[in-house]
Amino acid sequence: MPRSTALRTSLVGIAALAVIGGLTASASASASASASAPVPDEARTARTAQKAPKESSLTGSAKMFRADGQQVRFSFDAHGFAPAEPDEPDAPAGTSRGTFRFSHYTADGKQGAYAEGRIDCLLTGGPVATATGVITRSDLPDGAIGKRVGFTVYDGKGDGKKDRVGYSWAMGSIITMEVPKCLSAAPYETVESGDFKVEHVLPPNPSGNSDKAGKPENAGTGE
The missing domain is CATH 2.40.128 (Lipocalin)
Structure with missing residues (x-):
């Protein structure tokens, strides 16, 4: 094989490996981000909690x-x-x-x-x-x-x-x-x-509903 052809083949191989490596790294990063991101219900609940009066x-x-x-x-x-x-x-x-x-x-x-x-x-x-x-x-x-x-x-x-x-x-x-x-x-x-x-927020209640006290009526529903 001529030297120029071998060199060109080698460069193409290196480029292909670089592309594959980049795709792998990108996929890993996306998977990591997805794993750490809250699922839709959790995200909605978190937003509701932050906004809840x-x-x-x-x-x-x-x-x-x-x-x-x-x-x-x-x-x-x-x-x-x-x-x-x-x-x-x-x-x-x-x-x-x-x-x-x-x-x-x-x-x-x-x-x-x-x-x-x-x-x-x-x-x-x-x-x-x-x-x-x-x-x-x-x-x-x-x-x-x-x-x-x-x-x-x-x-x-x-x-x-x-x-x-x-x-x-x-x-x-x-x-x-x-x-x-x-x-x-x-x-x-x-x-x-x-x-x-x-x-509307449920007031403090000493009669047994204290676990719900201080929460809006629709807390956690996303409404």
Whole structure:
């Protein structure tokens, strides 16, 4: 065999070995990465755990739909848990806190009133939250400041178009009603614009469900 032909054959062989070696190394690296990477369910669970809230919350602002153009708005920034049942041993104290604001004006904005205050109870269940709070500032008639009012919000889990709101004074007067903590009316008002967000987390429970306490209702499901 001529020397040039032998040299060319040798170079081709070396190149082939290099390619094979590279493919082998690449395959090994891919296999190693696959072995160390979590399976889809584990990855989804890990992502859910990282994003999972630690307590319930009701947040957001929205304008209610009124066919005659009346301007009715609600805003919430509420967090925490309602107090546990008072007859439970070692029942944890409630951690509810935050603020609320609502206003109701005519279509031209010339008549109406507003109120704002501090949240004193928040109770959630799935996409629904009920909260109460005490009015601290308002231009409602005398007697409104210091009164407790209640709200119920349904979170349609979208862009806010399916959200709803109810309130304790739907069939009564803020001034004359005595509203207990975390009590309100069904959410019947529909949202025109804006969005409310309800995060439901199981509260600490000394009665036997402590293993689930502090977890969102859909934790680990990827929903």
